[in-house]
Amino acid sequence: MMMMHHAHIHNPQQLFELCCLFLAILFTGNVWFYLRVLRPIQRLALHAADLERGNLDALEYPCDGIPEIMKLRHAMASLVRHVRHSYDQTRLYADQLTTAQEVERKRIAQELHDETIQMLIATAQSMDMAKQWVTSAPSQAIALLHSARQQVTETITALRNLIGGLRPPALEELGLVTALRMLAAKYTDFELCLYTEGNIRRLPETQELILFRVAQEALSNIGKHSHAHKAQLHLLYAPDLLTLRVQDDGCGFVPPTPMTDLLAQGHYGLAGIYERVYALNGTLTIQSQPNAGTRLTVQLPVKAIASPTQKVQDPVCGMQLESDQIYNSLVHDGQAYYFCCPVCQGAFEHSPATYRQPILATEMAETSFAT
Numbered sequence: 001m002m003m004m005h006h007a008h009i010h011n012p013q014q015l016f017e018l019c020c021l022f023l024a025i026l027f028t029g030n031v032w033f034y035l036r037v038l039r040p041i042q043r044l045a046l047h048a049a050d051l052e053r054g055n056l057d058a059l060e061y062p063c064d065g066i067p068e069i070m071k072l073r074h075a076m077a078s079l080v081r082h083v084r085h086s087y088d089q090t091r092l093y094a095d096q097l098t099t100a101q102e103v104e105r106k107r108i109a110q111e112l113h114d115e116t117i118q119m120l121i122a123t124a125q126s127m128d129m130a131k132q133w134v135t136s137a138p139s140q141a142i143a144l145l146h147s148a149r150q151q152v153t154e155t156i157t158a159l160r161n162l163i164g165g166l167r168p169p170a171l172e173e174l175g176l177v178t179a180l181r182m183l184a185a186k187y188t189d190f191e192l193c194l195y196t197e198g199n200i201r202r203l204p205e206t207q208e209l210i211l212f213r214v215a216q217e218a219l220s221n222i223g224k225h226s227h228a229h230k231a232q233l234h235l236l237y238a239p240d241l242l243t244l245r246v247q248d249d250g251c252g253f254v255p256p257t258p259m260t261d262l263l264a265q266g267h268y269g270l271a272g273i274y275e276r277v278y279a280l281n282g283t284l285t286i287q288s289q290p291n292a293g294t295r296l297t298v299q300l301p302v303k304a305i306a307s308p309t310q311k312v313q314d315p316v317c318g319m320q321l322e323s324d325q326i327y328n329s330l331v332h333d334g335q336a337y338y339f340c341c342p343v344c345q346g347a348f349e350h351s352p353a354t355y356r357q358p359i360l361a362t363e364m365a366e367t368s369f370a371t
Helices: 002-052 067-133 138-166 169-174 176-184 205-226 268-279 342-350 361-370
Strands: 191-198 230-237 241-248 283-288 294-301 328-332 335-339
Touching: 002 067, 067 138, 169 176, 169 205, 176 191, 176 205, 176 230, 205 230, 205 241, 205 268, 205 294, 268 283, 268 294, 328 342, 335 342
Parallel strands: 191 230
Antiparallel strands: 230 241, 241 294, 283 294, 328 335
């Protein structure tokens, strides 16, 4: 009886101790949860709200907490740094683009003022003098008119060169390969070769223009900076991808890593190339080392065009097209139409009923023979 009474007395004490221990553990756990989880999350939420208000440094301040929360803050801060870097690069690119546009406008205005306008003024003066001498000195009037005609011819040539520098007509009318050949012919300070591989064909206007500008900028850099003796332009046509490679044996340089740092290092032309290529879902890679030359490679995804096996005729201009001369094709009322350039395609899309069905070259020959 004495033993049973003793056990009965100690059971409530043990239960009380267990309850105290449980409450202590619960309290300690809550305190730990608050200090290591809840309060750091609250701080992180405040930092995120501060970030939303425009403070890009908000996540740089520590919020402590468990390792997972600290990792989350580091990841968010890293993401903000990337966004800020991208924003800074975009702003710098926009500033440089605006500056380049203003410089180009100034150059064009200067060229028009110093050359074109002066030529036109001289032409007008020659015509005025010829008008005065047409009766009193007809031979001198004729000579002045010949001089005026020569001045007009020179003005036309100057304007064509100016227009060609802004947007080469050969690119739109004859395609990328021909335009690059004409561009390559202008460089005589180093040996330049153009190679093509695959099934040459016309590409959408935007893609051809970008690739031409890439080659133009790359060759300009070679001529100004690389001191190269030899250079190559290499075009590789694949069914769904076009690769342009420009390579030289010049002095080379250390390309930035990542490519988004081109602006920060002052490579404004290459930065413009990167932005244009990136906008078309393409890729740009630069391989270079000091005294080891440079290789610039651009790859653009292109739309595969189902080319006919026979010659076809552009329904707008009537030009007979081989498969490699086709700029683009479209289907209208179940009939396939093929075009030599974006101008003809645009005219057809504007008024398809105006143009007749395309005729195969073989059918034209048979019709001509029968006639």
